[in-house]
Amino acid sequence: MDISVKEIEHIANLSRITLAVDEKNIFAKQLTNILDYIEKLNELDTDDVQPMAYATSLKNVFREDELKSSFSRQEILELSPSSANGFFKVPKVIE
Amino acid sequence: MLSHELSANQIKEKIVKREITAQEVVEDLFEWINLMEPLIKAYLYLDKDGALLKAKEIDKKLSNGDKVGLLAGIPVAFKDNICTAGMKTTCGSKILENFIPPYDAFVVKRIKEEDAIIIGKTNLDEFAMGSSNENSAFHITRNPWNTDCIPGGSGGGAAAAVTADMAFMALGSDTGGSVRQPSAFCGNVGCKPTYGRVSRYGLVAFASSLDQIGSVTKDVSDAALLLQVVSGHDGFDSTSATVGVPDYISDIDSVDGNLRIGVPKEFFGEGLNPEVGSAVMDALEIYKRNGAELVDLSLPHCGYAVATYYIIATAEASSNLARYDGVRYGHRSQLSEDNIIDMYSRVRAEGFGSEVKRRILFGNYVLSAGFYEAYYLKASKVRNLIKNDFEDAFKKVDCIISPTCPTPAFRIGEKITDPLQMYLSDIYTIPANLVGIPGISVPCGFTNTGLPIGMQILGKHFDEEKILKVAKLFENETDFHLKKPELN
Numbered sequence: 001m002d003i004s005v006k007e008i009e010h011i012a013n014l015s016r017i018t019l020a021v022d023e024k025n026i027f028a029k030q031l032t033n034i035l036d037y038i039e040k041l042n043e044l045d046t047d048d049v050q051p052m053a054y055a056t057s058l059k060n061v062f063r064e065d066e067l068k069s070s071f072s073r074q075e076i077l078e079l080s081p082s083s084a085n086g087f088f089k090v091p092k093v094i095e
Numbered sequence: 096m097l098s099h100e101l102s103a104n105q106i107k108e109k110i111v112k113r114e115i116t117a118q119e120v121v122e123d124l125f126e127w128i129n130l131m132e133p134l135i136k137a138y139l140y141l142d143k144d145g146a147l148l149k150a151k152e153i154d155k156k157l158s159n160g161d162k163v164g165l166l167a168g169i170p171v172a173f174k175d176n177i178c179t180a181g182m183k184t185t186c187g188s189k190i191l192e193n194f195i196p197p198y199d200a201f202v203v204k205r206i207k208e209e210d211a212i213i214i215g216k217t218n219l220d221e222f223a224m225g226s227s228n229e230n231s232a233f234h235i236t237r238n239p240w241n242t243d244c245i246p247g248g249s250g251g252g253a254a255a256a257v258t259a260d261m262a263f264m265a266l267g268s269d270t271g272g273s274v275r276q277p278s279a280f281c282g283n284v285g286c287k288p289t290y291g292r293v294s295r296y297g298l299v300a301f302a303s304s305l306d307q308i309g310s311v312t313k314d315v316s317d318a319a320l321l322l323q324v325v326s327g328h329d330g331f332d333s334t335s336a337t338v339g340v341p342d343y344i345s346d347i348d349s350v351d352g353n354l355r356i357g358v359p360k361e362f363f364g365e366g367l368n369p370e371v372g373s374a375v376m377d378a379l380e381i382y383k384r385n386g387a388e389l390v391d392l393s394l395p396h397c398g399y400a401v402a403t404y405y406i407i408a409t410a411e412a413s414s415n416l417a418r419y420d421g422v423r424y425g426h427r428s429q430l431s432e433d434n435i436i437d438m439y440s441r442v443r444a445e446g447f448g449s450e451v452k453r454r455i456l457f458g459n460y461v462l463s464a465g466f467y468e469a470y471y472l473k474a475s476k477v478r479n480l481i482k483n484d485f486e487d488a489f490k491k492v493d494c495i496i497s498p499t500c501p502t503p504a505f506r507i508g509e510k511i512t513d514p515l516q517m518y519l520s521d522i523y524t525i526p527a528n529l530v531g532i533p534g535i536s537v538p539c540g541f542t543n544t545g546l547p548i549g550m551q552i553l554g555k556h557f558d559e560e561k562i563l564k565v566a567k568l569f570e571n572e573t574d575f576h577l578k579k580p581e582l583n
Binding site for chain 1: 305402406424434435453476482515518528530531
């Protein structure tokens with residue numbers, strides 16, 4: 001199955017990545033190749049097989065809900081490329 | 096012998112016996128790094144001042160007669176996707192180029208507690224995505240055995256550093272072979288423990304159901320030592336195992352007399368370089384001479400492992416890497432920001448390299464509406480079939496031996512334009528990640544052009560003890576691990 005440039009544009013939008021025109025063309029071709037390879041899984045009948053998400057048998061892991069110390073607001077905001085008045089700064093999201 | 100040429104266990108013994116000071120070890124090491132680094136380019140960051148400070152602290156402890164830790168004075172490097180408080184952690188990516196984590200990963204905390212000395216951060220394929228180190232946003236690390244060749248990936252920097260005696264030991268991450276494959280290509284010992292054996296707290300996530308921290312060392316005893324220190328439960332990683340940690344060190348030389356080794360035919364078939372195949376067959380003969388029984392096996396679904404892996408790993412990566420949005424940390428675009436979606440999309444376009452973009456796109460494709468069942472769900476089911484293959488095999492054998500990689504190290508540029516060919520270099524290492532079992536790569540020979548060959552030993556869940564012993568038995572009978580590249 002081919003992945004078209006239009007589909008690349010759709011998943012690039014889902015992925016929040018702006019792509020240049022030549023990137024779209026290259027990725028369409030490369031992802032088509034990878035998809036062709038992956039089609040080999042269809043040789044296997046998996047109707048009666050359970051899916052496996054994790055390699056361990058762990059189920060929900062709970063802990064006590066205890067108050068513990070964490071990083072200060074200042075320490076975390078120092079990592080941000082843009083902050084002001086104790087908040088992360090981003091373009092306006094509400095009109 | 097110069098001090099940087101010794102193993103971690105050897106240097107520790109000398110330091111603890113006061114035959115050499117930790118400060119002298121660090122000074123000698125950095126002198127050697129200054130000579131070698133322009134040739135190998137294993138590091139993204141070096142911290143000589145911090146290392147000297149810690150060395151003096153350990154020397155002082157020793158002269159005071161205080162108790163010192165299990166890794167006393169050993170200089171250790173970390174792959175640059177493991178968080179080190181106050182020290183840059185870039186993941187080999189522009190998007191984290193200036194990121195300085197405010198906390199230590201669990202494994203960093205543990206080795207500090209045991210008095211190791213952190214010397215720096217090693218190069219990797221961006222976000223650990225790659226098999227050659229060519230996907231690093233900063234530079235390409237070179238294979239010390241042949242600087243025209245790649246050191247492997249994604250942990251090529253760590254493997255090259257240990258091989259070139261620029262670090263005594265290193266910790267990396269192994270999602271599809273990123274510790275074992277570069278260790279095979281560079282001729283050192285690479286161990287990926289069982290999923291959950293070592294806490295992933297502070298390891299920057301790539302594919303969370305596959306990621307595992309592992310060791311790169313000069314020999315098997317060093318691997319046992321490092322694994323002893325970093326194994327165990329950690330409340331900050333809810334997938335970390337509560338299974339008790341056995342003593343990996345004391346009995347490493349005692350293997351059961353009636354060892355049964357599985358030899359899976361799928362790992363010796365088409366695509367295997369003949370020199371690699373014959374080196375591993377010779378190694379199996381050594382086990383046979385030492386009383387092991389070789390059992391021919393089939394793992395019929397392993398041929399589907401790479402396809403399964405690239406669906407699961409990219410799907411998980413596309414979710415994990417959604418956090419790089421330019422808001423809380425990392426790169427922010429200098430272009431004007433009209434709205435937040437454009438801002439995210441520009442940050443990610445500028446910050447991520449091609450391979451990372453390719454995997455995020457592919458991961459979102461296989462998870463997107465209409466495709467989930469055909470790809471992600473299908474792969475999750477095949478993953479179970481692969482797990483069943485191994486469960487059946489381990490009813491008959493104690494461990495499984497195969498080549499670590501189908502070929503020796505390839506040349507820089509050879510596979511970079513064909514992602515699928517690059518992915519296939521991990522064909523023998525990927526199954527262990529899908530199934531969650533431990534694996535270790537040990538040097539088992541050289542090609543006639545002088546490139547190292549690695550042999551992989553796979554064990555049952557939480558049976559690191561066994562594979563370390565099996566690896567040590569081979570090391571006791573051979574001297575491949577002692578060979579060093581000629582560097583000048």
